[in-house]
Amino acid sequence: MRSAQIRRLFCPASIAVVGASTSFEKAGSQLVHALRGFAGAVYPINPTASEIQGLKAYPNLASLPVAPDLVAMAVPAPATPAVMREAAAAKAGGALIIGGGFAEIGPDGAALQADMLNAARAGGVRLLGPNTSGFFNPARGCYATFAPGTETIGAGSVAIVAQSGGVNLTLSFLLARAGAGISMAVGLGNAADVSASDVLEYLLHDAATKVIGLHLEGVMDGRLLYDTLRRVTPIKPVVVLTVGRADSGEFAQSHTGALLGAYELKISALRQAGAVLVNTCEALVDACAALCVARLPAHRQPGVALITGQAGPGLLIVDNLRAAGVCMPALSETAFAKITTLLPPLTFMKNPVDTGRPSPRFGDVLDAVTEDPGIDLACVSALNEPDVLDAAAVLGKAAAQTSKPLLYCGMGATGVFEQVLSATRAQGVPAYGSPERLVGAVTAMVEDAKMRFRASAAPPIAVSPIEIALPAGGLDEVGAKTLLETMGLKCPKRYVCENREMAHAAFAAHGRPMVVKVIDKAILHKTEVGGVHVNVRSRADLDQALDRIDAIPGPPRGYLLEDMAPSGLELIIGAARDPSFGPVVLVGLGGTLAEALKDVSRRVAPIASSDAQEMLDELRGHALLGAWRGAPAVSRPAIVEAMLALSAIIVACEPVTEIEINPFRAYPDGGLVLDALVVYSRPD
Secondary structure (H helix, E strand, C coil), X not given: CHHHHHHHHHCCCEEEEECCCCCCCCHHHHHHHHCCCCCCEEEEECXXXXXXXXXXXXXXXXXXXXXXXXXXXXXXXXXXXXXXXXXXXXXXXXXXXXCCCCHHHCHHHHHHHHHHHHHHHHCCCEEECCCCCEEEEHHHCEEEECCCCHXXXXXXEEEEEEXXXXXXXXXXXXXXXXXXXXXXXEECCCCCCCCXXXXXXXXXXXXXXXXXXXXXCCCCCHHHHHHHHHHHCCXXXXXXXXXXXXXXXXXXXXXXXXXXXXXXXXXXXXXXXXXXXXXXXXXXXXXXXXXXXXXXXXXXXXXXXXXXXXXXHHHHHHHHHHHCCCECCCCCHHHHHHHHCCCCCCCCCCCCEECCCCCCCHHHHHHHHXXXXXXXXXXXXXXXXXXXXCHHHHHHHHHHHCCXXXXXXXXXXXXXXXXXXXXXXXXXXXXXXXXXXXXHXXXXXXXXXXXXXXXXXXXXXXXXXXXXXXXXXXXXXHHHHHHHHHCCCCCCCEEEECCHHHHHHHHHHHCCCEEEEEECCCCCCHHHHCCEEEEXXXXXXXXXXXXXXXXXXXXXXEEEEEECCCCCEEEEEEEEEECCCEEEXXXXXXXXXXXXXXXXXXXXXXXXXXXXXXXXXXXXXXXXXXXXXXXXXXXXXXXXXXXXXXXXXXXXXXXXXXXXXXXXXXXXXXXEECCEEEEECCCC
């Protein structure tokens, strides 16, 4: 029923405007005015007026001749719960509230929002907002918004879903200027009911939408958004502009929690779900304008070519594309041989292809490049020289002869060049007014293709139940390591000692340098309280270590003696249950120094082996994993095994909130868990 109601909300046949007014400066009057081109029925609701803007007015929702699909409310916040109950009684499908004064202002507003939301849910009404600018669907003439000028935005295939109503309008107007029409544009506002995930799910099945632009601030239910994007992005590209911090709290118990980083985790999760990330409104518009025309096939590394009429702008494009990781392969021998017959010998022809000042053979050069099987996307950069090159005509002809996407950028005199851009876009070729904007569009298309390839190549991740004994009092380091050993991970040889006599006996029997630690599940960071002592070689060293441990305030504790592990590369490997995104895995360089180095990579769990490998490659210091300055490479399989073990535990064992190996010491032939922590909450 909720799905059916959301369809009524966004694709209504009838709209009631509560708060419609004869005073045009009021939002209710502007809503009615914006709906003057709506193909369905509009019912102004006003208890004192009989007619508003030529439409019959009704005193209340109960007096309407039909059950309205959408009720748009432009009334003071305190009145909304009562109006929502009226909407529910009138069997409305959805409602939107454009005014503020709700959760965004504090506890009183939050209570009012909760009252209004409860009324909506009790009556089966889907709610957009409150505190929203509304939405519009140009193809149906449905501009359910008070913002002036939206009726000038034409229909197209780009959908916008924005947490901010203002950003929704900004992106929509920018897309219109770029020649890309809108299939639907939605401002979520407070998103008390209808969320970004709801709208994405709706747009997934909307035939008019080819690409989705998504603006995010905070993320209340990151896991739901992640799962929704995983369903949407294989079918339709999603370009995300995100700012701010996700509403996932900082952990205080472990290094893993401190390193998750709300914003960083959000970015990582969105990419993992297949979304293309951008940093500006213009970049989102440029990416959507390209992706609504063509989407590259899924590819490990799509090949991009550039044909430029000027070397300087071409070099800027090439430099930025390669810096962004875009592959620009050398042209095939066949393509190169053909181009050598078309251009003077002094130009560069391998990719990029520098044509010099464009000639009548420019189109032939472009055809030769697009015929190269190693090229998946071709870009053209040329200053506007209408007497030499008709860019729109040449690109239009080339686009008609190839299935490969073409993109264009150039520059010219104000007024004249805008016409060139429009004419080129009319030929089905995305066109941009600067090298940087072309680069952004190309990078977005390539990233979209790469992520879909990774998703299609990754095998399904099986999550099997794990039986873990979690004692009521918690696990100390010994218990945590015992758990990890059951998962196949290796730890140093250890002795658990209840008193000093047992510690001396273990030390005498071991006969090699040892590490001495305090055993106390309440002490999460043992080094910071003097609870870890390394390279203990003599009885005197041992007594000194035991004295330091005994001096830690609190009750008497046991001692853990372990074999002193050889030197190696230290990492932190952790997993935590984030309040917004759920189970998450993290890996970083530095072990106990990880918080200082902050060289970490994150993924939503469960992860596959390919995910773990990518995480290691993302580390800034990933070169240290290989042969470095004469040292042998460490065992990546051993690190990956530990990452997968923690992923399995955090996913399969719900009581576990955090699990951490810090440090994990990696060697050429394997790895060792030197310290471990497991935090969980278990009902008694």
